[in-house]
Amino acid sequence: MGFAADDAAAQGRVTIGTNPQGSLYYTIGSGIAAALQDAMGRQVTVQPFTGSSVYLPLISAGEVTVGLNSAIDAGGWYSGETSGEALTDLRVLARLWPLRQAFITRANDGMTEVSDLAGKRTVIDMTALTGVTAVNLATIQAAGLTRDDVEPVEVSGLKAGLDALVEGSVDATAAAIGIPLTQQANAAIPGGIRYLSLTGETATEAFFDETLPGVYPLEVGPNPAMPEITEPVVVSAYDIFLTTSAALSDEEATAILTALYDAFPQLREDYPPLRGGAQDAMGNASNTVPYHPAAIAFFQEKGLWTDANEAREASFAQ
Numbered sequence: 092m093g094f095a096a097d098d099a100a101a102q103g104r105v106t107i108g109t110n111p112q113g114s115l116y117y118t119i120g121s122g123i124a125a126a127l128q129d130a131m132g133r134q135v136t137v138q139p140f141t142g143s144s145v146y147l148p149l150i151s152a153g154e155v156t157v158g159l160n161s162a163i164d165a166g167g168w169y170s171g172e173t174s175g176e177a178l179t180d181l182r183v184l185a186r187l188w189p190l191r192q193a194f195i196t197r198a199n200d201g202m203t204e205v206s207d208l209a210g211k212r213t214v215i216d217m218t219a220l221t222g223v224t225a226v227n228l229a230t231i232q233a234a235g236l237t238r239d240d241v242e243p244v245e246v247s248g249l250k251a252g253l254d255a256l257v258e259g260s261v262d263a264t265a266a267a268i269g270i271p272l273t274q275q276a277n278a279a280i281p282g283g284i285r286y287l288s289l290t291g292e293t294a295t296e297a298f299f300d301e302t303l304p305g306v307y308p309l310e311v312g313p314n315p316a317m318p319e320i321t322e323p324v325v326v327s328a329y330d331i332f333l334t335t336s337a338a339l340s341d342e343e344a345t346a347i348l349t350a351l352y353d354a355f356p357q358l359r360e361d362y363p364p365l366r367g368g369a370q371d372a373m374g375n376a377s378n379t380v381p382y383h384p385a386a387i388a389f390f391q392e393k394g395l396w397t398d399a400n401e402a403r404e405a406s407f408a409q
Contacts, residue, residue, distance in 0.1 A: 105135040105347065108146035108158030110220075112139055114249060115190070115270040115364060116159040116331075122362050123159075123333075123351065130350035142219025142248050144173070151178040153338045157347060160334045161190060162305040164222030166379025173221050182339070182383040183332040184348050186375045188368035191309055192226055193289075193326040195256060195273060196263045198319075199282035204290050205234035208241050214252040214264035216245040223249070227265050229303040230327045235291045256280070263287070268326060269317040269364070277319045286311075289325040305329050305379055316363050330377045337383070344385035352389075371395060376403040 105127060109120035120137045128135040138155060140146040147168045149155040164173075171177030194213070196202045202211070208231060215227045215238065228238060244261050246252045252264030253276045266273050268286055277284045289308055299306040309328035313320050333351065335344065352370060359365045374382070374390035376399040382390075387404070390396040 103133045105131070105133060105156045106138045107135065108143075108150055108155040109137055109139050110142055110159075111248065111250060113270075113272050113275075114139075115267045116143070118271065119187070119358075119362050119365065120159050122358055123354075126354035126358055127347060127350045130354060131346060140219075142217065142221075144168075144219055144221045147181070147334070148178060150334055151180045151336055153180075153336045156339070156343075157184065157333050157335045159187070160332055161222045162330045162332060162377060162379045163225055163303065164220075165332060165334055166305065167221060167225065169380045180337040181334060181380045182337050182386075183334050183378050183380050184344060184383055184386045185333045185351060185373040186368065186377060187331045187333060187373075188365045189309065189328045190331050190364075191268050191311060191326045191328045192223065192230075192265060193268050193286035193324065194227070194230065194263045194265050195253070195276070195284050195286055197256065197259075197280050197282065198285040200262065200285075202263070202287060203285065205230060205287045206236060206291060207287065208234075208263055209236060211241055211262040212244055212260070213241040214246050214255065214261055215241070215243040217248050217252065217265075218245065219248045223265060225303055226306055226327050226329065229299060229306060230265075230289060232302060233291065233294045233298050233308070233327075234289055235293060256284075267364075268311065268320070274317075274319070284319055286320065286324045286326060288323075289327060294325065299327075305377065330375070332378060332380070334380065335383055339383065339385075341383075341385040341388075344383050345389060348386055348389050352393075374400065376400045378403060381407045 109116040124135040150158045167173035168178045169181045249266045255261040296307045306329045312323045374395040
């Protein structure tokens with residue numbers, strides 16, 4: 092049986108929904124859980140699932156307190172475009188960081204750009220990660236390809252796709268760059284992996300705004316944290332939020348958000364992907380789901396709520 096968000100709070104329990112162990116969501120979710128537990132003096136646990144598409148309905152229903160979700164995933168479920176049934180009780184508490192996603196190949200296969208995937212066995216559909224699927228499709232379109240130009244492959248999630256790449260049963264899959272799963276694949280494949288660069292006339296933010304709002308092209312250069320990147324590469328990026336339910340009480344939402352806000356500088360030090368985020372960007376108006384009322388009040392008090400936020404919130408009422 093599920094439990095309502097306020098019931099969970101009454102029991103002193105906070106759960107954080109994430110993708111499976113080894114995923115970026117799980118790694119960062121674990122860090123957030125530890126920080127919240129220290130600050131709140133209550134049990135905070137990470138609850139991993141096959142994919143965010145599995146736990147978003149549980150968050151909306153209040154059966155999982157909060158979760159890490161992309162703007163793409165959350166927006167698709169909120170609007171009903173993903174499942175046909177709108178989860179209108181979804182809310183966001185804070186923007187966390189921009190996730191950088193790329194198509195990945197075996198470096199020795201000689202491909203360097205997304206357009207090189209023409210005719211290749213390419214993971215497009217991830218059944219447990221509808222947001223990743225949407226970004227995969229938009230990314231090949233931005234590179235000038237269509238679904239029919241590749242040999243599309245369906246898998247359950249990130250690990251299944253990377254396992255298939257290591258085994259040689261696919262030519263390309265997709266995942267967030269630099270996560271443990273991709274680095275494991277880099278170590279397991281002779282010659283390592285390569286992130287394909289997004290190039291072409293339509294590889295622009297304007298194209299993504301029309302095709303899949305919330306996604307934008309982002310260049311990533313070589314850095315010590317990701318030795319698999321040897322030269323600049325353009326990937327697809329989109330923001331990750333801490334999501335919750337409208338049923339979460341204002342008191343509980345404020346307690347979680349206050350603890351997260353105060354811990355964020357240290358979390359950025361401990362988890363490199365979070366360095367793309369910042370305290371003063373936690374209320375950014377890049378959300379595809381309304382902010383929780385307590386979050387709106389919190390960011391107003393911090394002086395971080397802008398006219399852009401007001402316009403974005405008004406758009407959900409239309």
